[in-house]
Amino acid sequence: MADGVRMGEGVQRTEVCVLSLLEAYGVSKLNRYRKGSVLYRQGDPARFLFVVKRGKVKISSISPEGKMKTYAILGEGHIVGDVTFLLGGEYESLGEALVNTDAYVITRAEFEHLLAHRPPFCRAVIHDLGDKVRLLARQVRDLTFIDVRQRLENVLLRLADEHGVDTEQGTRIELAITHQDIAEMIAANRSTVTTYLNELRREGFLRKDGRCLVLTPSRTMSALESLKEAVLAYDSRMAATWARKVIRGGSNPVRVMEALAEVVNQADEAYARGDLSLADANRAAVTIQSAILVMQDEIRIRRRERETLGTVVIGTVSGDLHGIGKTMVSTLLISGGFDVTDLGVSVSIEGFVEAIGKHKPDVLVMSSYLTTSLSEQKKVIDALKRANLRHGVKIVVGGGATTEDFAAGIGADAYGSTTRGMIWLVKGLLGKYEDSSVDARSIAIPPEQTQVRQSAA
Ligand code: B12
Known part of the structure; x- marks a missing residue:
């Protein structure tokens, strides 16, 4: 690797x-x-x-x-x-x-x-x-650029993000801060802050709960919307915060991944129009990756006691740095009940062979986005055969440049066309459709929507 x-x-x-x-x-x-x-x-x-x-x-x-x-x-x-x-x-x-x-x-x-x-x-x-x-x-x-009222709204949103707890009434800022404290944060005087806080309260943006302020849900965005905003602002820290909230709030990881894939595509369209540089497209990608990794941690914590459905090794092939789809797939497999070893991106043939020998996984998932690195998937399969490791592992290939015909041609066991179908696809390969220990909320995707293609390996 x-x-x-x-x-x-x-x-x-x-x-x-x-x-x-x-x-x-x-x-x-x-x-x-x-x-x-x-x-x-x-x-x-x-x-x-x-x-x-x-x-x-x-x-x-x-x-x-x-x-x-x-x-x-x-x-x-x-x-x-x-x-x-x-x-x-x-x-x-x-x-x-x-x-x-x-x-x-x-x-x-x-x-x-x-x-x-x-x-x-x-x-x-x-x-x-x-x-x-x-x-x-x-x-x-x-x-420099915005008026006191807007500064006040921004600081309240930031405090809610950093010190807020979600309640039925909205996000409660767990700090006993005074109007004077807020005035000091936004370089205004206390009476102006009091005037605007009253205004915000009348507008339904804000309420008081003891000594704490509560931002009502009408003015705070949904966690998923906030996550998307943070990614588009390349703000990894905020993205991580919202990613944690999204999962803790019980969102379906499949839907979250789809929303993030949509953001990647938006960034790609902006890049194609010339509105976004390659460096900025990469910053958005890096922000998404870090948010997904935070979600992975949360998901791992949630399913700690659950029995594993199988083991998976996953990686993007050599020469290819595209990691988002691969990381999404590994996150969904973790949420679906699998133990996943993620080798990262640009994994060498030897890296894959060594990992299969070491972890003896039930399934190997290889991702490839570049036409130029597509042949690596075949090289890995051939190397596994030479190392006498092919028979013990099911192989799934996927990612932008991969096609069903290509998968069949190189002797893979299955082709994964979408991240959303991956849990069912892998369960299908391992004959585990009936397993009821999987959290239904995590994987509310019917098996018909996947493409499982068995081929003679
Ligand atoms: C983000 C991105 C990058 C980022 C990657 C950052 C990162 N950390 O991942 C950066 C900026 C680094 C990058 C670099 C390059 N990129 Co690029 N990149 C993209 C982009 C915009 C999005 C890919 C992505 O992550 N999408 C998010 C995923 C989740 O969405 P999706 O692709 O729709 O995925 C669906 C399915 O494919 C499936 N899926 C995805 N992955 C996997 C994996 C498995 C195993 C399975 C089962 C399913 C699966 O699930 C998803 C839907 O449910 C695509 C264009 C596009 N819109 O696809 C180009 C694209 C992939 N890149 C391309 C190119 C050419 C490059 C560069 C060569 C550009 C350059 N001139 O330098 C370099 C190559 C660097 C390298 N050596 O790898 C081409 C590839 C063309 C080709 N067929 O060879 C594309 C298609 C753009 C284009 N239209 O030309 N890129």
């Missing part, structure tokens, strides 16, 4: 990633900060970096005239104090516990050591910095 070309694959959620990395590396100085206490002050020498384990930290700064600007409210897994820490000198902002908060405290020596010896930690820090730069860029854009 060509590890260096797995674009968009292996993308991890930074927050989860940083916490588990620190725990794995034995960084153990955990401080407890009571609500309202200060982690670091503007102007103090920047000696520590913090990572929130539990709670919320408000990051703000004060102007010489005493005006406060809040940049962000950071929760679990977020790195706090990093920009100034990296540059040395003094903290540019104030970090204050908004609720009782536990945070890992990293000294400069520990940080230097982690940077020098732990590449995953470096990646997580870079990712976190990228997120912060994007957040600041959005704030600059909002302050």
Whole structure:
């Protein structure tokens, strides 16, 4: 497998990633900060970096005239104090516990050591910095181009996304924030915020629940729509958040994959019209891949105790970097009850043979989008025959460039034309149509809609 070309694959959620990395590396100085206490002050020498384990930290700064600007409210897994820490000198902002908060405290020596010896930690820090730069860029854009009311709506949507819990009344922002806090976030004064919040309440956008605000469903988009929006904005972080919500909300993974395939096609049409560069098409693809991988994690958690229906090895053939269809297929197979080993994209012939020898799967699924790399599927089948591994495994081929006739010609067992039919197709190959342990909601697709083509292998 060509590890260096797995674009968009292996993308991890930074927050989860940083916490588990620190725990794995034995960084153990955990401080407890009571609500309202200060982690670091503007102007103090920047000696520590913090990572929130539990709670919320408000990051703000004060102007010489005493005006406060809040940049962000950071929760679990977020790195706090990093920009100034990296540059040395003094903290540019104030970090204050908004609720009782536990945070890992990293000294400069520990940080230097982690940077020098732990590449995953470096990646997580870079990712976190990228997120912060994007957040600041959005704030600059909002302050430059849009009015206070729109800024208020944007910040409420962002808070709902980052700190919201879905309830029957809408998305409840789990923060006891005051009008003054919101004013500091959008660079407005408190009375203007109060006026607009009342307006939003009268319009039915907002309601109060104790000290928390609730955004009503009428003004929040459906999770799937939000996921599509995030992909089109190449916003991997938001896409991951919405991907998790979509699956937690009980959406059928088949429908979600179809909606995402639609987004890929929209991006492709924009590319064909010349409205989108190849680089941007790729960014959309990378965002989709990371969202699908998040869904995979969620689906795996949901079906942890379920008995497996069979094992599958899947990959895109050598020379071909198209991974979306393949990742969708593996996600749906996981949701359908199969254990899937995903080899990634541009997998060499030897990579496939080695994986079949090692995992002894019931099924091998190979994907190919490029006419130029189509012959690789035949080469893999021939290599499996030579290695005496062909008889033990059913082979399915699919992806844009593959056709039914081609599949028959190269001695595959089946051709998969759509991702939606894959679960039934693989179950059919393994003679498992009757199995009732599969979650019907995950796979509400009748077997007639699949193309199972048995051929003499
Ligand atoms: C996104 C994309 C890319 C991205 C891929 C990013 C990624 N991480 O995957 C990037 C920008 C990197 C890219 C690069 C290239 N691409 Co491209 N790409 C596409 C595009 C727009 C979408 C493919 C996709 O993922 N669709 C999403 C899937 C889910 O939808 P779908 O294709 O409709 O899939 C359905 C079925 O095929 C099936 N299915 C899909 N996969 C699988 C797998 C299995 C196993 C099964 C059973 C079923 C199945 O399920 C889906 C429906 O239910 C297509 C055009 C298009 N609209 O299809 C071109 C396309 C595939 N690319 C093409 C080309 C030529 C290239 C480049 C050579 C361009 C270049 N000049 O550099 C490079 C090649 C790079 C390489 N070495 O692989 C051509 C291929 C032509 C051909 N027949 O050879 C296409 C068709 C565009 C075109 N019209 O010319 N590409």
